[in-house]
Amino acid sequence: MTRDKRLAHYRLILAITLPVLALANLDAFASEPADAIEIARQDQEHSSLRIQPARLDGMPGLVFLFFGTDDLHYYAKSETAPAADLKLTIVVVSDVLRFAPPIFPKWRIFRDPTGAGVEVYAGDFTVFVPIASASEDAATALVDITVRGITCTSQVCLPPFDVETRVNIDYAAADTWPAVTIESPAPEGTPGEGKPPMVNAGPxxxxxxxxxxxxxxxxxxxVMPCVWPVLPLIVMRIVQQAKDTRGRSFTLGLAFCAGILLFFAALAGLNIILQVFYGTVMGWGDPFRSPTVITGLVILLVFLAMAMFGLVNVALPSAIAGAGGAGAGYFGSVGMGFLAAVLSTPCGFGILAAAFGWAQTQHWSIAxxxxxxxxxxxxxxxxILISVPGLLSRLPRPGRWxxxxxxxxxxxxxxIAAKFLLGLSDxxxxGVLYFCVLMAVALWMWGSWVDFNTPRSRKFAVRLPAVILVGVCAWAFLPARAEMIDWQPWDAARIDNARTWRQPVLIDFTADWCLxxxxxxxxVYSDPAVAxxxxxxxxxxIRADTTENDYPATIALKEVYQEPGTLPVNMLFAPGADEPVRWRGTNFKDELIKALDAL
Known part of the structure; x- marks a missing residue:
């Protein structure tokens, strides 16, 4: 083959292969701009970020354009993120520009294989950070940006990321920046709104x-511990039923089983309503994401524990107990079965969560x-017990055991109550812990200070203060107090970086044992004026935890800030100041407000 023919042959091969390669990578070139920052990648799942100046409804600011695959997602809420500080967070700092809090889009609901629903951002979405004000010499601005959080797929969670970058923007040309649009944030507690839920196929x-x-x-x-307190009542009821005629004993037992099924039928009905009318599903773990539900469960478990210790007797209503004739007996059997099902579910995990989670990924009829x-x-x-009466005779006889x-x-x-208690924020x-201890005191007064033979007037004199104690403690300790300040955990590097870029820093040194x-x-910090x-x-x-001696914040408090370790200590670093303003003790709110106002 001559040299000219070989060159012609090579040109033909290149002419065929180059277009093929270009087409194969067309999507990659289209979806990954040259100035994009890759945040995460796992196999075929990926997400990247591009930052540029833009305008939203006339407001200048920075737009954060995330683009990637739908399965890789960021967490929208601290409550449902793997950890409170791992939700998607964007921090923007500049010497000449002051930025308002970021505006995030509507989140989506992502369901893991257990059916638990979490609020996430995934695929392509936009975040906008408005410029609140600018100094007079802000023709150009150097802006430091930190994006942190964690990304997960339906299979794994990747390591937390902390991306830092710097952009130089021409603020004098803000009027010419391109306009962008963004969906408004989803209202709290309305998972059915926004984009269609992302439902993972599950196992x-x-x-x-x-x-x-x-x-x-x-x-x-x-065999769940939560149902144990009523098991003696259930067994006694079945034994009593066995003394009736064969037919009545059997039908009363069926009524008890019907009560159990009634509870699960109610759950199924609720699931149908959520799927058909609201486009979402009920995950078994969803109620346990509610602080109100967790608080109620902790209080119920402590109350039942006190009943097991004999501090108070659990007396069921006469209808549920079965008194009052045949009709009340059947109604009572249904009520007892329903109660047993209700009490069993708070402790139902493992296999139950797997079965319930799989059901949520199916059509409502199969679910x-x-x-x-x-x-x-x-x-x-x-x-089985009511069908084979001979089994009742084999139940152990009552005794000391x-x-x-x-x-x-x-x-x-x-x-179990302590495990649930750990699921609540600090x-x-x-507050729930204090209430439970004082509720136990009130139950002790109610059940141990008087007995069946105590005169009614004395019972009233003892039990009324017990009821008042519970009411006062509930009012004092149980109301939810929303965190007004978005406290960040101790991070010495982040503090130094903020001070370098002249961002004020407030540090609250605290500890779990510090009353x-x-x-x-x-x-101080619950005052709206301060927040x-x-x-x-x-x-x-910054909320600096100094609970233990080897915590980084404890070491910094003593070695860097030369404090003896006595709490509380609060410090405010003003921009450019070498030393912070320090407050020791509890009465410094007015001074803090003046110092903040002077920034």
Whole structure:
């Protein structure tokens, strides 16, 4: 082959392969601009970011253009992120520009394989950070940007990221910046609004396997600690029913099983309403994301534990107890079954969550069948007991062992309550803990200071103060107090960076054992005037945890800031100041307001 022919041959090969390669990478070139910053990548899932000046409804600012695949997502709320400080956070700082808080778009609901719903940003979305004000010499501005958070796919979570970059913007040309649009944030507590929910397909179960799993999950509910306090009442009721005629005993037992199924039918009905009318589903873990639900469960578990210790007797209403004739007996059996199902669900995890989660990824008709199967599984042991009366004779006879078992159950319930308590944020947890301790005191007064033979007047004199104590404690400790300041955890590098770029920094040194720190939080940082000034002056608020000696904040308090370690201590670094303004003690709110106002 001559040289000219070889060159012609090579040109032909290049002419064929280059267009093919270009087409194969066309999407990559289109979706990844040259100035994009890659945030995360996992196999085929990825997300990148581009930052540029823009205008939103006439407001100048910076637009953050995220683009990537739909399965890789960022977390929109601290409550549902893997950790409170891992939601998507954008911090923008400049010497000559002051930025307002970021405007995020509507989040989507992402459902993991267990059915739990979390608020996320995924795929292509836009965040806008408005410029609130500018100094007179702000023709050009150097802007430092930090984007932090964590990304996850439906399979794994990647390591937390902390991306720092710097952009130079021509503020004098702000009028010529391109206009952008952004969806307004989704209203709190309205998961059905915004973009259609993202529902993960979940585990690849067959329907037969899912039904078997649901049946086993229902069976396990009978051994959940939360249902133990009513098991003696249930067994006594079944024993009493066995003394009736064969037909009546059987029908009363069926009524009890019907009560269990009624509860799960109600859950299935709620799930149908959510799917058909609101375009979302009910995850088994969703109620446990509500601080109100967790608080109620902790209080209920502590109350039942006190009942197991004998401080108070649990007396059911006569209809549920079965008094009052045949009609009341059937109604009472249904009520007892319903109550047993209600009490079992707070402790239902593991297999139950897997079965319920799979059901939420299916059509509502299949989900209904699976949920009802869970109820059937819970009712099966009672159905067997009433069908084979001879089994009742094999139940252990009452004795001292029953009292010891009850007390052991009480400690188990307290352990479960403590686990639930850890799910609350710090400012809620303390109040619920104080209330539960004082509620236990009130229950002790109610059940131990008087007995059945105590005169009515003395009972009233003892139990009325107990009721008042519970009411006052509920008013004092249980109301939810929203955090008015977006406190950030201790981060020495972040503090130094903020001071370098002349951003004010407020540090609140605190500890779990510091009671006066709680006073500072209520007297100072719960004041709207203080919170508004911190936001208006673009102050970086740092809450420094010094609970233990080896914590970084504790070491810095003593070695860097030369404080003896006595709390509370609060410091405010003004821009350009070498030393902070320091306050020790609890009464410094007015001085803090003046210092913030002077920034």
């Amino acid at each position: 690849d179960y067959s329907l037969a396997f899912a039904l078997l799993l649901a049946l086993i999950a229902g069976l396990t509910l009978n 209904t069948v699976v949920i009802l199967t869970i109820g059937i599984g819970m009712a099966v042991p009672y159905a 029953m009292e010891l078992v009850k007390q052991a159950i009480g400690f188990t319930l307290l352990f 400012h809620r947890r303390d 006066n720190c709680v006073v500072v939080d209520k007297r 508004d000034l911190i936001q208006a002056k673009n102050v970086l608020p």
